[in-house]
Amino acid sequence: MAWLDTRQKLEILADAAKYDASCASSGTAKRQSTRGAKGGIGSTEGMGICHAYAPDGRCISLLKILLTNSCVFDCHYCINRKSSNVRRARFSVEEVVDLTLAFCRRNYIEGLFLSSGIIRSPDYTMERLVAVARSLREDHGFRGYIHLKTIPDADPDLIREAGLHADRISINVELPTQAGLTRLAPEKSSARIEGAMGRMQAEMIDSADARKRYRKAPRFAPGGQSTQMIVGADAANDRTIIDRASSLYGRFGLRRVYYSAFSPIPAASAVLPLSRPPLIREHRLYQSDWLMRFYGFSAQDVGNATDADTGNLPLDIDPKLAWALKHRDSFPVDVNRAPRTMLLRVPGLGVKAVNAILHSRRWRSLRLEDVGRLTTSVAKVRPFLIAADWRPVALADRADLRPRVTPPPRQLDLFGA
Amino acid sequence: MYQIKLDAPDDFEGWRAAARRLARADVPPERIIWSVETAGSGSADDLFAEAFSGAGRPDMDGSESADAAPFAISRAFLDLAQTALLHSDPARFALLYMLLLRTRRAPHALHDKADPLVRRVEALAQAVRRDKHKMRAFVRFREIGNGDDAERHFVAWFEPDHHIVRANAGFFVRRFPNMRWSILTPATSIHWADGILREGPGANRSDAPDGDPVEDLWKGYYSAIFNPARLKVGAMLSEMPKKYWRNLPEAALIPALIAGAQAREAAMIAAAPRKERLSQERMSR
Incomplete structure (x- = not known):
């Protein structure tokens, strides 16, 4: 591979990260920096801040990148899968730390959303992700927002350390059904994903419990955990998706379920649909998510709003x-x-x-x-x-x-x- | 008529003290002219107005006289007024005074969210909160200095709609206490160095640096994180209206990103091998 400069790597690794919909920087513990050598930089004040908007209407609040887009997995919907011919790049821990701080100083971002393709092993990859967060927090007193993607099969000790540095941690369930996952992401299993979500929830509950007794007990991911489902890459209808989201909220206390309308990717795999589902479908799912979180609707209520035959929400009305x-x-x-x-x-x-x-x-x-x-x-x-x-x-x-x-x-x- | 001159467009304490005295004396809103002291003003004074100092009237000299009725105003009103007062609408002082009189007569007045005056003042406060939020989002610092850590200085140029700069300074102090920074705006400027916040006069765009080497990286990031397969220009514009674009380095890229987007998506689909199109047809059956 030819030597790439920072800008080229950044473009490759941001391009590879953009299929993650979340860019939230809200709802975590309040923190500010203070004067002095260890005073640090950055703050979180409850309300997230979108520092820019791209022409896709999405908020840019965080530096959202992958550590590397090389991956040993071969998930069909993913631009970074092993068999894709995209250009590969890899950041060092120091490069990500420096870039985060340089962007933060200029007020471009609230913080970092770091994910990675799996290289060598889940533990090796997770260790690199954690090293970035640890360096930001401990070497540079970074008080801004950190969202770390966690790897289901990584050592629970690494996940625990990730949660101690990060505001939010997440694992994507990717597809609403196990059948879809088996077909499109053969190396992933919903049982292992849910097992990891359950362990992370247990850590959060333990941390909240410890803080009732010791005010200084460390916080574990105060911004909670979230996940993402791809909409329109398999045959799951809206009712299935809503039921799945509702069960994830209920069982793992998730802060958010994100939906990502499947969009054509360069070098797509043969088993994917070629055209995208209408973006309005994703929008209707978000609206139903709001009804469940803020309007007192149950999953069954929202299910009643779907078409009896197709199981999908109408597109022309909310x-x-x-x-x-x-x-x-x-x-x-x-x-x-x-x-x-x-x-x-x-x-x-x-x-x-x-x-x-x-x-x-x-x-x-x-x-x-x-x-x-x-x-x-x-x-x-x-x-x-x-x-x-x-x-x-x-x-x-x-x-x-x-x-x-x-x-x-x-x-x-x-x-x- | 009474003429009240406030020291600055965001002089909440001045407004509060005057409003308190006027309300105690039951001065009706239509007999008050509110204005802001500006350097060299005077010609614009209302010839028929008298300065309302309250001199010679014990209940109006600003001190609490023993027999004065207690003047209790709810925290909710003060919070609302403190925010709404930063709006650029010249009517804000009078509107807030009218609302003050109303809350004195009817303490629950603020709860009637459907009332036109309450609505109007809430709308002022809402616009101010949005402007403050947008400033926190869209200030872009540019670094000047020679790379020597002690010399690093970050300077931004921003054009707010309302008088929010002083009220917003604390946010930047909490976030960047160990940087030397300045935010320049047309009406005022704020400077943070060595733990001290100073205020200065208004500035021009040309007083701020016109570039920063990290901006190239930021622009590269902005282009790469954009997904051309899901163009939603309206959603972008509602949160990042064009009036902000001239001070956002990345905004210069937007027209080309939009123009290129459909071509890029079409190219991805056209580039998919023929075998895939066949499997697509199979799936749709």
Whole structure:
């Protein structure tokens, strides 16, 4: 291999890392740097910061790279698989540390998201990842955000050390079903992945427990663990994906499940579909994820919003509206009397609007125009609400309700997807 | 009419002290002209206004007289006012005073989120919070110096929409306490060196350095992390509007990345071997 300069390596190893959707830097412990030789650099204040956005609409919050894109595995969906002919590169531990600090000093990033192809052995690779985090924290007093990808088969002691330096750790389940994994990632097994997730959860619980007794007990991954599923590379439908996500949240206390719409990669493998699933499918899955995390929907509720035949969420309307149209007997909801859980079911009312309604209605009876000031579109909520001066004229029973509330097909901007 | 001159556009303490005295004296909002002291101002004064110093009136000299009614204002109002006051809207002082009078009469007024005045003030605060957040995100330091560690100095040029620079300084101090840095903006500049934060006058873009060798790496990273197969320009623009682009080195790459994206995705699909297209057809059956 010809000698590559830092910029060439960075481009290869960032290009190889971009199929990981997560770039979150929020929700970890608060930390700041202090004056002095050991004072360090960087901070985390709860809210993540997106320092730039790429034209794919994704936030750039972290330096997201692989340590190397060489890999002994041969996962079909992965650009870095053994049989792919992409250019390979490898960073040294020092190079990643220097790059992270140089970017941090210029305020380009919140921190580092480091992953790697598997070289030599899982332990060898994991040890290199941990060495980067250890050097940043211990040699340079780095107080910014670190997300480490962990390798399921690595020594639990290495995973433990990763969690002591990192804010977040993650293992991707990659595909929603074991059948999909067997076909597309023959060297991976969902049992081993879930075993590792379970051990990491146990570490987090132990650490939280120890901190109740000793305030200085070390934190284990205070930003929690997350995972990612590829959507559209196998035949799994939305209902299967949602059930799987819900079970991962429930069993491993995951902070986030990310979805990544399969996108064509250079030098693709023969068993993959050639075309991508519509990005809107990924968006609908994220919306259903929000309904489960913030709106009190169960996986079964969201499952009810899917099409009975295909098991997929509608693409033309959002899952909350789809649920409401299938449960018209639950509407209209009285904005001045309904409990929070029912207000959260109204299409077009977000969590903030619902909280504002609950605050405001303690003092007076709300009219439709009041609701209009709290939401972006009164037209969307109107068919589902009763207000002091408003009652939908049996609109919820109308056969033509769906066309009336479905957003008109929009001419996407020239470059939109 | 009463004329209140605040020391600076973000002079919350000045506004608070004046508002307290005015509210105690039950001065109605329409009888107050709020303005900010600027160097050489005077001609713009309202000829019919009198300065409201409260001189000669025991309840208005700023000190708490024994018989003054307690003046309790909720923490929630103060937090909201402290943020909203940084907005560039000249009406902010008067709006906040109106809201202050209302919360005195009806302590729950702030809870009525659907009320137009509460909405308007919340919107001011929201715009200020967003501007502060965007400054934390989009400030780009450029290094000057000769590579000698003691000489390293990081300088940024930023153009905020609101009067947020002083209020935002603490964030950069907590994050970069061991660097020497300056953030220059049109209205004011802040400088951190040796553990001391100093303020200076406004600056010009040309006062800031025009490049940094690490920017090339950053641009390389920005191009490489972009996935051309999932172009979503609208999503990018809603979070990184064009007004910020001129101060973001990587933004210069955006038009070419967009233009090249569809061609790159088409090339990946066309490059897939014929065998794969056959298997694709098999899968779809």
